[in-house]
Amino acid sequence: MGLLDPTPPPYDVATWRDLPLPEKARLVCQAWAIQGYGTPPSAYVFYLLKIGLYVGAWLGFCSLSPSLGAPAELGRWWLEPLAFQKAILWSLAFEIAGLGCGSGPLTGRYFPPLGGFLYFLRPGTTKLPLFEGAPLVGGRRRGLLDVGLYGALLVALVWALTRPRLDPSHFYPIAVLVPLLGVLDKTLFLAARAEHYWVTVMCFALLPSWIAGAKAVQLALWFWAGVSKLNHHFPTVVGVMTSNGPFTRIAALRKAMYRAYPDDLRPSRLATVMGHVGTALELGVPMVLVAGSGGTVTTVGLVLMVVLHVYITSHVPMGVPLEWNVMVVYGGFFLCGAQAKVSLSQVLEPVTAVTLAMAALLVTTTVILPLVGNLAPRLVSFLLAMRYYAGNWAYSVWLFRDASYRKLDTGLVKTSPWIHDQLAKFYDPDTAEGLFGKVIAFRLMHLHGRALQKLLPHAIGDASDYYWVDGEIVAGLALGYNFGEGHLHSEQLLRSIQAQCGFEEGELRCIFVESQALGGSTLHARVHDAKAGLLHEAEISVAELRELTPWPTAPGPTAD
Numbered sequence: 001m002g003l004l005d006p007t008p009p010p011y012d013v014a015t016w017r018d019l020p021l022p023e024k025a026r027l028v029c030q031a032w033a034i035q036g037y038g039t040p041p042s043a044y045v046f047y048l049l050k051i052g053l054y055v056g057a058w059l060g061f062c063s064l065s066p067s068l069g070a071p072a073e074l075g076r077w078w079l080e081p082l083a084f085q086k087a088i089l090w091s092l093a094f095e096i097a098g099l100g101c102g103s104g105p106l107t108g109r110y111f112p113p114l115g116g117f118l119y120f121l122r123p124g125t126t127k128l129p130l131f132e133g134a135p136l137v138g139g140r141r142r143g144l145l146d147v148g149l150y151g152a153l154l155v156a157l158v159w160a161l162t163r164p165r166l167d168p169s170h171f172y173p174i175a176v177l178v179p180l181l182g183v184l185d186k187t188l189f190l191a192a193r194a195e196h197y198w199v200t201v202m203c204f205a206l207l208p209s210w211i212a213g214a215k216a217v218q219l220a221l222w223f224w225a226g227v228s229k230l231n232h233h234f235p236t237v238v239g240v241m242t243s244n245g246p247f248t249r250i251a252a253l254r255k256a257m258y259r260a261y262p263d264d265l266r267p268s269r270l271a272t273v274m275g276h277v278g279t280a281l282e283l284g285v286p287m288v289l290v291a292g293s294g295g296t297v298t299t300v301g302l303v304l305m306v307v308l309h310v311y312i313t314s315h316v317p318m319g320v321p322l323e324w325n326v327m328v329v330y331g332g333f334f335l336c337g338a339q340a341k342v343s344l345s346q347v348l349e350p351v352t353a354v355t356l357a358m359a360a361l362l363v364t365t366t367v368i369l370p371l372v373g374n375l376a377p378r379l380v381s382f383l384l385a386m387r388y389y390a391g392n393w394a395y396s397v398w399l400f401r402d403a404s405y406r407k408l409d410t411g412l413v414k415t416s417p418w419i420h421d422q423l424a425k426f427y428d429p430d431t432a433e434g435l436f437g438k439v440i441a442f443r444l445m446h447l448h449g450r451a452l453q454k455l456l457p458h459a460i461g462d463a464s465d466y467y468w469v470d471g472e473i474v475a476g477l478a479l480g481y482n483f484g485e486g487h488l489h490s491e492q493l494l495r496s497i498q499a500q501c502g503f504e505e506g507e508l509r510c511i512f513v514e515s516q517a518l519g520g521s522t523l524h525a526r527v528h529d530a531k532a533g534l535l536h537e538a539e540i541s542v543a544e545l546r547e548l549t550p551w552p553t554a555p556g557p558t559a560d
Helices: 013-017 022-034 041-063 071-077 081-096 144-161 168-184 186-191 199-208 210-227 234-244 251-255 269-291 297-315 322-338 344-348 351-377 404-411 419-423 427-435 438-442 446-459 471-479 491-501 542-546
Strands: 258-260 266-267 395-401 466-471 508-513 520-531 533-541
Touching: 013 022, 013 427, 022 234, 022 344, 022 438, 041 199, 041 322, 081 144, 081 168, 081 186, 081 199, 081 210, 081 322, 144 168, 168 186, 168 199, 168 258, 168 446, 199 210, 199 351, 199 491, 210 269, 210 322, 210 351, 234 251, 234 266, 234 269, 266 269, 269 297, 297 322, 297 533, 322 351, 344 351, 395 446, 395 471, 404 491, 419 427, 419 542, 427 438, 438 446, 438 466, 446 520, 446 533, 446 542, 466 471, 466 542, 471 491, 491 508, 491 520, 533 542
Parallel strands: none
Antiparallel strands: 258 266, 395 466, 395 508, 508 520, 520 533
16 A cells, blocks of 8 residues: 555445445444544654654754753753743644644645645635624634734744743733634634633733743643543544554454444443543543642653653544644643642732733633533533543534535635545545545544434435535635634534525535533534525434444434
8 A cells, every 4th residue: 555545445435425324324434443534654644744843843943042052952951941932832833824733634634734824814715703793803704904913923923933032022912913813713713722822822921920820721731621521422532543543453452442343333341441541541640740749749640641642642633633732741841840849829929910810811711611611512612611532522514415515616715625626636536535435434433423313314305415524624625724623613604605605595404513511411403504594403312322323223313
């Protein structure tokens, strides 16, 4: 198999294409269980090189500071405060440029392999304003103000990164521009990973003891990620991720993730136990690191942290937050290792109006927003709620009748062509269809994906008339960014696309499914027609979904 060749599915793609949807779903899910996405080896090379670029550029920016030193002297200065500050700034720049999460083939980006700045610097591209329809700031398309402020942010970031020393004045423009851009386009605020990087920059700008504030952010990332997995969704993530990992290609191991391969692909006892262990690890790491102030306890916490993130990164999860995981590990060593003796209470040293305001911001971003995002997920992005890779996300499926998806090409200003047009640069039609068809399996094999069995009959009649496209792919094409955030491709994006593309009734049907609330028992779902509006709404029992296989085994299921 060549570097560009994906693993071929164990069925004839031409035959598979014409099968009824339940049979197509069964075959593609069974294929995922053994093959994963079928990622070409070149994709892993791409992501490895990208990590090299990320780390290498940070070394270069640090070398511009005489107080740090050359890359050859890394062991002397890598845990210095200035090095950490530059790592945060570079991570923010890397992400908001589109080079980090949501880039490359594992996010449906083949050519070009990124969206990011290709969209954000181009007038006329689609955006999701915070105040939809408001004068000046509520338009659907990017204007000169959007492009100008985004360009200003990039300039401010490069300016700070190339300074030999940093003081609060270098952080002020960044601290202001990120939320301003978020008002103009929610996509940008999320793409910047603002819940981590922007809040930390605010600490740099306004806190005398900024290390204490940055530590509060870092500990919250782990804690809430663990809280978000206190449900029945995460065991399905373990199986899906293991089946797709480049270092877990042992067929027996992949089959062991499921109750009875190939007929019952619900998570096995092993996958469930692994999920519980992972949850305990994410909850345990911040607790151990808070308890330690150096010495053995801190060392144990750092070892557990490394184990956690090596496991995640080695599986190269879909969405590929690889550089973010590198930054979290580095942040752990700096904030909880080298600065272990810094207490969170030092945020208020000295007690001033500014430190009190920053303490309020930290409580809001590290406690209140994550809590609300877990209890009422419809109100808060899973990123701001720090509900990372829990398998419990809002998502959507877009169903285009026949070739109506071509209206996206004529109605939208974008830099990425239709997904099959991207794949056509590398593969023949059957190979492309076999690879892209695996996206259906990724959605169905998670617990929340089984809700589609109840919702599809309310969306379309004959499934053979429609082409299934995951909302992640649509967001990537339309917005220039996608990272598992279903709120980016929900009703607001549908309204914008309809206004620009003008689908006729029945040409585009969308299914939107919300996350399960912490302590809740249902998933809220809506079915929309692009022109006619809401067609169906339902609350779907998660307990009932747990009894279903990933593909429908009986015709005509109905929503509760």
